[in-house]
Amino acid sequence: MKKFFTLALLVGLTLTTGAQEKKCWDFTQGLSDETIANLNADASNWASNGTDADGNTNNWKNAVKQSTDAYWMANGVVIEELRGLKIDIGSNKDNSVHLATTKLRLTRKGTKITFPKLANGQKITIVGRSANATATNRGIAPVQSYIQFQAEESSAQTGGACIFVGGSVEGSEGTYTFVWKVVTDGTDSVDVQFQLTPEAGIDFTMFMIDKGDAPAVEEAKKVAYLGTTDDPVLGILDDAIVAPTIIDAVPSIAELQENYEALVIGTGATEAQLAAVKDIIAFFPVVNTNPALYALYNVTTAESEDITISDATNAIFDEKEEIAHTGAITAVNLSGYFENDQVLATAGEASAIHVHNAKRNAYYYIPLAADEGEQDLYDILSNAIVAAAKTKKDVAAVGTPAITFALGDGVSTVTITATSSKAIYYTIDGSDPTTASTKYDGSFELTTAATVKAFAIGDGYTDSEIASKEVTIATKAAAPTIAVAREAGKSTITLAADGADVYFNFTKSEKQAESQKYTEPIELTEPATITFFTGAGNGTLQSDAQQQFVGIDGITSANIRWDILTHMGAEKEEWSEVGSEESRSNKVNYIFGKSAKSMYTEEIDHTETLKDSEGNDSIVNYYKTVEQTVVPNVSGTWKVTSYGQVMTWENPTPGKNVGAAGSNCPEFAIDHLPVNGEDGVTNYMLNFKGKASGEPYNATIQTAQKFAGPFDIIVFFNNGSAGNWPKVNVEISTDEQNWTKLDSLATKDVRLMKRNKLSYEGTDEVYVRLAHVGGNSAGQVFDIYLMNNGEKSKAYSEEAVGISNVKNVFAGKAAIYNLNGVRQQSMKRGLNIIVENGKARKVLVK
Numbered sequence: 001m002k003k004f005f006t007l008a009l010l011v012g013l014t015l016t017t018g019a020q021e022k023k024c025w026d027f028t029q030g031l032s033d034e035t036i037a038n039l040n041a042d043a044s045n046w047a048s049n050g051t052d053a054d055g056n057t058n059n060w061k062n063a064v065k066q067s068t069d070a071y072w073m074a075n076g077v078v079i080e081e082l083r084g085l086k087i088d089i090g091s092n093k094d095n096s097v098h099l100a101t102t103k104l105r106l107t108r109k110g111t112k113i114t115f116p117k118l119a120n121g122q123k124i125t126i127v128g129r130s131a132n133a134t135a136t137n138r139g140i141a142p143v144q145s146y147i148q149f150q151a152e153e154s155s156a157q158t159g160g161a162c163i164f165v166g167g168s169v170e171g172s173e174g175t176y177t178f179v180w181k182v183v184t185d186g187t188d189s190v191d192v193q194f195q196l197t198p199e200a201g202i203d204f205t206m207f208m209i210d211k212g213d214a215p216a217v218e219e220a221k222k223v224a225y226l227g228t229t230d231d232p233v234l235g236i237l238d239d240a241i242v243a244p245t246i247i248d249a250v251p252s253i254a255e256l257q258e259n260y261e262a263l264v265i266g267t268g269a270t271e272a273q274l275a276a277v278k279d280i281i282a283f284f285p286v287v288n289t290n291p292a293l294y295a296l297y298n299v300t301t302a303e304s305e306d307i308t309i310s311d312a313t314n315a316i317f318d319e320k321e322e323i324a325h326t327g328a329i330t331a332v333n334l335s336g337y338f339e340n341d342q343v344l345a346t347a348g349e350a351s352a353i354h355v356h357n358a359k360r361n362a363y364y365y366i367p368l369a370a371d372e373g374e375q376d377l378y379d380i381l382s383n384a385i386v387a388a389a390k391t392k393k394d395v396a397a398v399g400t401p402a403i404t405f406a407l408g409d410g411v412s413t414v415t416i417t418a419t420s421s422k423a424i425y426y427t428i429d430g431s432d433p434t435t436a437s438t439k440y441d442g443s444f445e446l447t448t449a450a451t452v453k454a455f456a457i458g459d460g461y462t463d464s465e466i467a468s469k470e471v472t473i474a475t476k477a478a479a480p481t482i483a484v485a486r487e488a489g490k491s492t493i494t495l496a497a498d499g500a501d502v503y504f505n506f507t508k509s510e511k512q513a514e515s516q517k518y519t520e521p522i523e524l525t526e527p528a529t530i531t532f533f534t535g536a537g538n539g540t541l542q543s544d545a546q547q548q549f550v551g552i553d554g555i556t557s558a559n560i561r562w563d564i565l566t567h568m569g570a571e572k573e574e575w576s577e578v579g580s581e582e583s584r585s586n587k588v589n590y591i592f593g594k595s596a597k598s599m600y601t602e603e604i605d606h607t608e609t610l611k612d613s614e615g616n617d618s619i620v621n622y623y624k625t626v627e628q629t630v631v632p633n634v635s636g637t638w639k640v641t642s643y644g645q646v647m648t649w650e651n652p653t654p655g656k657n658v659g660a661a662g663s664n665c666p667e668f669a670i671d672h673l674p675v676n677g678e679d680g681v682t683n684y685m686l687n688f689k690g691k692a693s694g695e696p697y698n699a700t701i702q703t704a705q706k707f708a709g710p711f712d713i714i715v716f717f718n719n720g721s722a723g724n725w726p727k728v729n730v731e732i733s734t735d736e737q738n739w740t741k742l743d744s745l746a747t748k749d750v751r752l753m754k755r756n757k758l759s760y761e762g763t764d765e766v767y768v769r770l771a772h773v774g775g776n777s778a779g780q781v782f783d784i785y786l787m788n789n790g791e792k793s794k795a796y797s798e799e800a801v802g803i804s805n806v807k808n809v810f811a812g813k814a815a816i817y818n819l820n821g822v823r824q825q826s827m828k829r830g831l832n833i834i835v836e837n838g839k840a841r842k843v844l845v846k
Helices: 033-040 232-240 253-259 271-277 291-297 375-389 798-803
Strands: 024-026 046-048 059-062 086-088 097-100 104-106 112-118 123-130 138-142 147-149 162-164 175-182 190-196 202-209 223-226 245-247 262-265 286-288 301-304 329-332 342-347 350-356 363-365 402-408 411-417 423-427 444-446 450-457 467-471 481-487 490-496 502-505 522-524 528-534 546-550 563-569 588-590 600-611 617-625 629-632 638-642 647-650 685-688 700-703 711-719 727-733 740-744 752-760 765-774 779-788 805-807 815-817 823-826 830-836 839-845
Touching: 112 202, 123 162, 162 175, 175 190, 223 232, 232 375, 262 271, 262 375, 271 291, 286 375, 291 329, 301 350, 329 342, 363 375, 402 450, 402 467, 411 423, 411 450, 481 546, 490 502, 563 700, 700 779, 711 727, 727 752, 727 779, 740 752, 765 779
Parallel strands: 223 245, 223 262, 262 286, 286 363
Antiparallel strands: 024 202, 046 059, 059 097, 086 112, 097 104, 104 202, 112 190, 123 175, 123 202, 138 162, 138 190, 147 175, 301 329, 329 350, 342 350, 350 363, 402 411, 411 444, 423 450, 450 467, 481 490, 490 522, 502 528, 528 546, 563 779, 588 647, 600 617, 629 638, 638 700, 647 685, 685 779, 700 765, 711 752, 711 779, 727 740, 727 765, 805 815, 815 823, 830 839
16 A cells, blocks of 8 residues: 555643753643643632533633742642743732633733743743733733843834734734843853733743753554555555554444544445444544445535635644645535534535534544545545544533522523533423423423423433422512601601511612611601612512602702712723823723822921920921822813822722622612712722822812802712721812811721712802821722702702602602602692692792
8 A cells, every 4th residue: 555644643742840841831732631620620729711612611710829939730739731830920819820721811910920940041932912902011021131032033022021912903913922032141040030011911822941842752543443454544544643443343432432542434434334433423533534424314415526625724734725636525515413513624515524523522524535646635634533532532421400590470480501412301390301301492481389300412422410490489579668757857767568678779779789778767868769679588579679759858949959060070081091101001090100209309498496305406307398290180170189199090890789898889878879869979989099108198189170169078988998997088278278177088898988978068169179188098089079059959949848759850850749759740840839738839840
């Protein structure tokens, strides 16, 4: 038999035990089965971060910080793919290192990667790409000065840090290669360290020292061959994959799994032999050259002389862009079992080369032309055998179905899922399901309690175990009752539900987590709309949410303040790109710079002579302060000032769950009253940060113009971290030189937002500012509102607010409500005369 070529099967790298010995970390080669098993078995250190099409985890993220002096581990075992690297994520803990089957993603800036013990003259190559397609600042830089950049051998993108520009940025190369060289005077080996800067989020595909590891020859694949001894395919296998074992009958799956790595079907396989192959496909790697197999699946074939590669990136083509051949081949009109297969090459409208289950016990079809000189097709055949063998997996069962249900009022909606399944069958009468049972095709509803059982089947998987779930039915709880007791200056709200918990809020939310549990009567000193409902429990669902506007007796058009004079919101468009460009990102902007500076110059302003405790003269020097830095927001309505203290704009996206510490949430529902009927809180904040040691706090947030009083000042304020809580004063001034304190902002626990309301009752025009005056914790400001009694406030006359509840006044749909919230009479804009309890009242609506 003519020998066409000899194929050596290679692995990408050799796993060694010494840090100095390993020279290549090629993450595109994937993770070993041992590594994957250890990652999956170590949930306390590694969390799932993504799955493949079969539902198997193919990406993990660290759940804790590991030692900086040792190689990273999973399940108590060193991760071989990371052996020889020391990765230091600094103070960051979880979600800093993502280890995938094709890449290593490092997400935290400041992360350090150390290559221990390199000699003078050795080179380090780093290949990767930005994890963000639009980013322009994801970079890496050497820490030591003896690491010199080799521009002539690297990508052209260089600088203080080598930048991995996002693939969608104009001019980007997507994947970048950078090379450095160790240049030292000594002969001793040195540690080489790189740091992610200015921003992280980089997908590394390879680290390599010099030319990398010498590839080791992999042991030959053990292949079972089904066909005749004079088949030309056998001649190829003799040299390419050593001597295959010729078989006359298809062994059991267990025998194949134990003795071979792939099954190859020759063109001479008989119809009986092919029939047995049907039970093997998807349970064991198969490469087929015999088109007669498709008749057993009622799939048609077609003759063709044209072959066009449709996916040149697939490894079986070995960088070929076209297939040279002269003979006719048999193509396949994919349908039925093969309908959704991945097509790798076409022949007209048909599939010339396709793969079924490419990642698990793959099946490849490779057509062979009649001419034995079809070198390209034989090359592709050998590559396909190698590729298929690499997908060999033990036979596993489909994941046991997960049966869940969502309770509705008198109905439960059932959902069933199963990993790696192609079909799920279920029953609702408690009997065990079979393939003759109802096939699951989407969520279904039950109106009576039932036992749901389900099992799943999968392509290449054994049947799952049977899952069982008791599905219950619940009904909605009755809505609570509300009573409002009104007196001058306040209203007291009492809520009640027989034997059940009641929840309330002032943000119109209907979610229990975003509401406060009612424990005692609620006192209001300003009008608001309360939302309340009975919570779920004891076999009942949460009741329908109720809303009622609560007015306050004694409020007049002179003292209710609903009109917004000015608003400082920490919106992204107002603050994210103002001030210094140092360390600016889409989540944090250090407005004056990242590090605190001294507020004093070296110039002496004046001196004083003082007596010490022993009566001796002591000269005290007083130094001049630096010039105050002033940065206005984009609209110029507010500004931040500092003499050196750090101020940041940040994107924390505050939550809504009441009392959820650590999430920038409202402490209580009562602390989250709306502003003029709206929620009033932005997703961003300005943050008072650190100052120079031993010096006073000196940063402020202040209005850029004066406003005439009287007005209320409403501040949504937060304690950013543990420690000595921040002290922030609210102050006023007529000249921006002399400031008068109105009050201090209140906080309680860490990151529990509190709504602070203060009042300025004077009539002068004044500036307003928040001044940081003490405390070691960050003071976080989301919004500042100045509210006065303008046109909207005047719509609330003493009669209307004092006796009834006005709702939707500002939308032009005003109406008068009685104390129980029942609509009594519509009101139009202008002067209205309302007759209530035999008395006429004047109501002015604007």
